[in-house]
Amino acid sequence: MKAAVLYNYDEDLVIEEVPIGEPGDREVLVRIIATGVCHSDLSAAKGKSRPPLPIILGHEAAGIVERTGSAVSKVRKGDHVILSWAPNCGECFYCHKRLPTMCDTYGAAAGGGTLWNGARRLGSAAKPINHFTCLSSFAELAVVPESSCSKIEKDIPFEVAALVGCAVTTGFGAVVNDARVEPGEVVGVIGVGGVGINAIHAASIAGAEAIVAIDINPEKEGVARSFGATHFLNSATQDVAAELKALSRGRGADSVIDCTGRPDAIALAYDSARPGGSVISVGIAAKGEMVCLPASTLPNTQKRVIGSNYGGGVPERDFERILALYCAGRLDLDRQVGKRVPLDEINDAFRWLEQGVLARTIVCFDH
Template structure:
C-alpha cells in the first residue's frame, strides 16, 4: 500500500470484496515492477491514495461476478490496464488503447463505474490502473482479463501486461518497422529491450541501443541490438550516420520519460523518419523540438500508449512468439522478489540494476517459472 508520496510502500492485510457485476477476482502469480508505479509512488504521476500499486500482472481467475461471460474460473490471464469500453469512437474505430472511457476512470483510482473493492478497517483503499497487482488477489474489470494459453509461464505473462506489450507494440504497431531498416532505441530497460526485440522480429538491419548502464547494453546486444553505446557526448548521431550513408535512422524510440532524449532521438532520424515516444515524462514537463527542422525535415513525431495494442489479440500473439522461441522475454527478468521486498524492487529499478524485477506472488507450493517448457523433439 502507498499511503503518501515518497514514503515506502507497506505490506498490510486489506479486505477485498467479491467481484461485482462485470468484475473478476484473480489470484495473482506474478507482478512486474514498472516505472509508472514509481512515478506514482514519487508523486510525479499522481493517483488517489491510499492505494495498492502494481499494474503488470498475471494469474489465475478464481471467481467471476454477475454478467461475466468471456472468462471463467481457472482461466489463466494477463491483466490489461486499459479495459476498453467497446462503444466509444476510439473503440469502434479499432484504436482500443485510446478508449475515451478507460483513461479518465483510471485516474479516479476506482474500477470502471466507480466501484472500490479494496478497504482497510472499513475505509476505502484505491485501485491503481484498475489492477493493483502488488497483492495476492485483485478484483478487476472483465475487460482487463486477457485469457492466455495455460503452458505460458506466468512470470513472463505478467511482463506482457505492460513493458513487453508497450515495447514490442511501439515497434510493430506504431512505428511499423520495415525489413532492412535502421532503428535507434534510447533506454534499454524492460520496455527498451522489448523495442529491440520487436525491431529484430520486424527485420530491422541495424538496431542501435543507447543506455548509460553497461549491463543493459550487454543484454541489448544479446537480445538483438547490433550496436550498443553509452552516448555520453552524443555519439549516437555519428554512429547512426555511419550506418546509413549519412542519412540518419529510419526509426527512433525513446523508452525513458526524459524530455531531453526526445531531442536527441529527433536529431538521429533521417528526413521523414519516425520518432516514437514511449516513456512517460512527469506531469507538467514539455518537449522542445527545433521549429524549422520540424517543417523542413518532415519527421513524424508520435507517442504510443500501451504499444498501441489491442490487448485481446496482441498479448496472446506475443506469448505465442515467446513460446516458439522467437522472442526472449524470459531474459528480461533479472530478479524475482517476495512481496515483502517490494521497496527493494523499486529501489533496484530506479538504480537501473535490473532490466525487470518481478514480484513472486504464486500460492504456496507453486513454482513461479520464467522458463518456456522445453520444445518437444519428435522423430
C-alpha cells in the same frame, strides 16, 4: 488479503491485511500469481504521476480467475489470465475509433482510482483504498473489469505472462505498430531498460539491418547486444545523431524509439531520425516537462513524431502475437525474468529498479 499499500508519496509501501469486495456483474476476482515491478509503479510511488492515495499499485500481472460476476462471459473460474492495464468499454468514442487504450470509460476510472462507474472494491467503507489502472496487483487478490482479462494457455509461466502485461507489449508494439519497422532499416532505441530491450528484440525479429542501442550507462551494452542490438552508443560521450547518419549513408535512422521520457532524449531522437522517418515517444516524462524541437525543420523534413501508449495497438491482440512468438522460441522472455521475491520484499524491488538493475523483479505469490 495481504496487499502493499501506498499511503504517502516517496515512502515505503505498507504490507498489511486489506478487505476486498466481491466482483460486480462485469468484474472478475483474480488470484494474482506473479506481478512485475515497473517504472510506472515507481513514478506513482514517488508522486511523479500523483495517483490518488491511499492506493494499491501494480499493473503488470498474471493470475488465475477465482470468481466471476454474473454477467461475465469472457473467462471462467480456473482460467489463467494476463491482466491488461488498459481495459476498454467497447462503446465510447475511442473504442469505436479502434483506439482501445484511449477508452474514455477507463480514463475516468483510472484517473479517479476506481473501477468502472466509480466502484471501489478495496478497503472498507470507512477506509476505502484506491485502485491503480483498474488492476492493483500488488496484492494476493484483485477485482478487475472483465475486459482486463486475457485468457492464456496453462503452460505459459506466470512470470512471463506478467511481463507481457506491460513491458514486453509496450516495447514490441512501439516497433511493430508505431514505427512499423521493415527489413533492412536502421533503428535507434534510446534507453536500455525493460521496455527498450523489447523494442530492440522486436526490431531484430522485424529484420532491421542495424539496431542501435543508446544509453548513458555503458554497462547496458552487453544485454542490449544479447537481445539483438548491432551497435551501442553512449549518449553521454558520443554524438548519437552523427553516428546514426554514418550508419545510414548520411540519411539518419528510419526510426528512433525513446524509452526514457527525458525531453533531451526525445529531441535527440528527432535529430537522429532521417527525413520522413519516425520518432516514437514511449517513455513517460514527469508532468510539466516540455520538449524543444527545431520548428523550421518540421514541415520540410516530414518527420513523424508519434506518441506510443501500451504498444500503440490493441493490447489483447498483441499479447497473442507475442506469446505465439515466445512459444515458437523466437521471442526470449524467460531471460527477462529477474529476481522472484515475496510481497514482503517489494520495497527492495523498488530500490533495485531505482538503482537501474535491469532484469525485472517479479513479486510471486505462493498461494
